[in-house]
Amino acid sequence: MSFGIYLTGFVVVIAGLIYGACLMHIPAHWIVVGALVLVGLGILTGVKATRQKDSGT
Numbered sequence: 001m002s003f004g005i006y007l008t009g010f011v012v013v014i015a016g017l018i019y020g021a022c023l024m025h026i027p028a029h030w031i032v033v034g035a036l037v038l039v040g041l042g043i044l045t046g047v048k049a050t051r052q053k054d055s056g057t
Helices: 003-023 028-050
Strands: none
Touching: 003 028
């Protein structure tokens, strides 16, 4: 699984959550905060899931 595919999928999920939050009339500043937190989580989990193991030198 490559990091780009993982991140693309995560961006699609975030976009869906942002759209749902807009439909629920959540204030824009809370939507931005939530999106930033999710982007950070996505990067952390994406790197963890796709990094190559060191050879142990």
